Amino acid sequence: MTTYYSEEHEWITVEGDVATLGITQHAADQLGEVVFIEQKEAEDEFEKGDEIGVIESVKAASEIYAPLDGEIVEVNEALADAPASLNESPEGDAWIYKIKLANMDQLEDLMDLDGYKALIG
Amino acid sequence: MTDAPKRTPLYDLHVELGGKIVDFAGWEMPVQYPMGIMGEHKQCREKAALFDVSHMGQVILKGDNVGEKLEAICPQAYSTLKEGKARYGFFTNPEGGIMDDLIVSNAGDHFFVVVNASMRHQDIPHMAANLDGVEVIEIFDRGLVAVQGPSAEDVVGTHCPAARDMKFMETIVAEIGGIECRISRLGYTGEDGYEISIPEDKAVEVSKLFLAHDDCEPAGLGARDSLRLEAGLCLYGNDIDQSTSPIEASLSWAIQKRRKEEGGFPGADRIQKELAEGAAKKLVGIKPEGRAPARQGVEIQCAEGNTIGEITSGGFGPTVGAPVAMGYVSKGHGAPGEKVNLIIRGKVQPAEIVALPFVQQNYKR
Numbered sequence: 001m002t003t004y005y006s007e008e009h010e011w012i013t014v015e016g017d018v019a020t021l022g023i024t025q026h027a028a029d030q031l032g033e034v035v036f037i038e039q040k041e042a043e044d045e046f047e048k049g050d051e052i053g054v055i056e057s058v059k060a061a062s063e064i065y066a067p068l069d070g071e072i073v074e075v076n077e078a079l080a081d082a083p084a085s086l087n088e089s090p091e092g093d094a095w096i097y098k099i100k101l102a103n104m105d106q107l108e109d110l111m112d113l114d115g116y117k118a119l120i121g
Numbered sequence: 122m123t124d125a126p127k128r129t130p131l132y133d134l135h136v137e138l139g140g141k142i143v144d145f146a147g148w149e150m151p152v153q154y155p156m157g158i159m160g161e162h163k164q165c166r167e168k169a170a171l172f173d174v175s176h177m178g179q180v181i182l183k184g185d186n187v188g189e190k191l192e193a194i195c196p197q198a199y200s201t202l203k204e205g206k207a208r209y210g211f212f213t214n215p216e217g218g219i220m221d222d223l224i225v226s227n228a229g230d231h232f233f234v235v236v237n238a239s240m241r242h243q244d245i246p247h248m249a250a251n252l253d254g255v256e257v258i259e260i261f262d263r264g265l266v267a268v269q270g271p272s273a274e275d276v277v278g279t280h281c282p283a284a285r286d287m288k289f290m291e292t293i294v295a296e297i298g299g300i301e302c303r304i305s306r307l308g309y310t311g312e313d314g315y316e317i318s319i320p321e322d323k324a325v326e327v328s329k330l331f332l333a334h335d336d337c338e339p340a341g342l343g344a345r346d347s348l349r350l351e352a353g354l355c356l357y358g359n360d361i362d363q364s365t366s367p368i369e370a371s372l373s374w375a376i377q378k379r380r381k382e383e384g385g386f387p388g389a390d391r392i393q394k395e396l397a398e399g400a401a402k403k404l405v406g407i408k409p410e411g412r413a414p415a416r417q418g419v420e421i422q423c424a425e426g427n428t429i430g431e432i433t434s435g436g437f438g439p440t441v442g443a444p445v446a447m448g449y450v451s452k453g454h455g456a457p458g459e460k461v462n463l464i465i466r467g468k469v470q471p472a473e474i475v476a477l478p479f480v481q482q483n484y485k486r
Contacts (some may be wrong), residue, residue: 032343033159035437036412036444038466054466056414058158058437059343080412 004107005116006067011091014107018073021097023055023064026120028090032057034083039096045071048106053096055086064096068106074098129175130264130324138339146239148176151341161340162347162439165310166480169270170340171331178241179263179318180248182232184255191225191232194251196367196386198377202227207290207305209375211367212247217388217395218363219370220247222355226292226305233292233303235265235316237357264324269314269348271483272336277304277315280330284315289484298330310345311352311482351438351445353406353477359417360404360433360447368395369449371404371477402430402449406457406477413465414444415472420464421448429454432463438479445479446472 003013009027012019028034036056046052046066053064076095079085085094101107111119126149135142140151150173153161164170184190188199197210204227212220221240226233236244241259249257268276278285280297284304287293292305303318319327331337346356355361361370366388373381373396380386384393409415419432435446450461459474 032153033157036414038413056437058347058439059152061414061416083412 004110158343161344217391
């Protein structure tokens with residue numbers, strides 16, 4: 001099990017060819033209090049860079065961009081009724097999707113924890 | 122707009138209090154403090170919050186018959202504004218659009234005017250050019266803070282007993298902690314409260330007196346926006362601008378009877394016509410039924426699917442506990458209870474037209 005980070009402040013924990021995706025604590029802190037999340041549905045396919053959801057805080061709406069190609073296999077439905085959990089445990093219970101990775105090579109373009117920490121300074 | 126961002130006299134205090142600083146209309150202002158927008162919003166509705174509004178333009182008008190002369194550029198009855206009273210108003214253009222909204226106070230030997238930060242550059246020359254024989258003095262050496270909320274009377278009254286006896290839209294000069302301030306009982310949150318003009322070198326000292334009160338916490342621009350939205354108050358540049366008339370913006374209450382009848386202000390033709398016949402569109406409150414906030418620019422459709430307008434301000438209302446919005450709908454629409462659809466990111470979201478404000482205003486009448 002390995003965790004990768006994207007420049008769009010997402011984390012991806014990979015087990016085999018399935019990954020869990022969420023936003024980082026840093027991203028959640030920057031967004032402010034989350035009041036709404038719009039998610040895609042299971043079986044939706046996407047390519048790296050596609051918009052795969054929107055998170056709205058009291059301040060503004062922010063898109064979630066796919067860090068790699070894949071297909072959604074599970075949606076964390078609990079977030080719709082408890083969007084504030086994205087502030088409380090964005091790297092834990094408040095994961096957003098489980099996805100089936102289409103191109104494992106794309107993981108090489110992502111960062112490890114040290115790289116991400118350097119990015120957010 | 123390429124100038125370096127400006128700082129208010131309270132800038133260092135914002136940083137000290139952990140404020141998250143953003144650029145707003147060329148000013149470095151706190152959007153929120155560690156408490157967060159939601160908490161600051163509730164703080165203001167339940168106790169008291171202190172806002173720095175020093176970026177707004179404070180102007181002194183000196184001369185003979187200033188109130189009468191203001192009537193040539195504003196549709197308000199300023200010639201009959203009594204000493205010690207303040208009145209909300211706006212400058213209109215010859216087409217009947219709103220150039221800016223403002224607060225005018227009769228301070229006895231002069232008039233005191235507060236205009237929006239983003240429109241200072243327009244408003245000052247506009248007044249100078251149109252108020253014949255009036256000295257227009259933009260004040261650069263005073264801060265302006267707003268103390269708002271049900272505890273505001275105690276927060277300010279503790280240091281200035283005279284403030285307790287003031288009523289909504291009254292203005293006085295009094296000492297706070299030995300510092301002479303102009304205190305006006307008004308604000309833009311829908312709550313009771315004061316706006317206080319303070320000499321710049323004393324602005325931090327006075328603000329700290331207020332913040333020392335158990336019920337008073339600092340709040341930023343984020344909470345200021347959600348508070349005014351819930352209170353159904355227009356934001357210049359979003360809900361009102363050069364093209365929207367006061368009648369379209371549901372601001373006819375702010376034009377006094379005599380002025381409605383007599384006219385004699387820029388754009389009176391259009392405004393009087395709209396008063397008599399109704400305007401082509403009208404600003405209304407809109408409550409989305411789901412959780413998705415409807416922000417500026419979202420299309421409004423009627424039940425049959427035709428476009429009838431657009432959201433001009435919207436977001437999450439912390440006191441309402443749900444999304445709230447304001448927007449314009451075309452004539453024939455806009456009755457409270459009317460079902461409409463909002464097109465948010467291509468998806469149809471049901472909503473209802475509601476009477477404004479979303480939260481009852483709590484002014485000290």
